[in-house]
Amino acid sequence: MKNGKTPTLRQKKAIAWAKGDAAKWLVVKACDGQLHIVHRDTGKVDTIPA
Template sequence: MKNGKRLTRQQKGVLEKAGLNSNNWLIYKNINGELHLIHRDTGNKRIIKAC
């Protein structure tokens, strides 16, 4: 499992617009305008466009 990091304020805004709760997700990669996220509890991965 990748080591997730806390989200910045700007990244939290992107997550809220995508309909996700920012308290439940950690970021493990930020490449080319995509946020690669991992769920805190379940370990599920998700990719979201940051634009």
Template sequence: MKNGKAPTKKQKIAIKEVGLNPNNWLVSKNLQEELHIVHRETGRLKVIPG
């Protein structure tokens, strides 16, 4: 898996809407219909529908 990137402002808003803290998550894939994020410390993967 590639290294995650810091989320943009729009991505941070999407992460907040799901109830997660955007400071703890990195974006690994940014697809049109999904946002794949990885936790900074644990490496846990989550998919946010778009």
């Protein structure tokens, strides 16, 4: 799996809306209207609307 990148402010807002704490997630891929994110500690991969 690719290494996750620190999310931008707009991405942080989307992650916070969907998951709560945006500081624990990294962005792996940003597609059309979707964010593929990975958890910093557990490595769980998830997809949320952007």
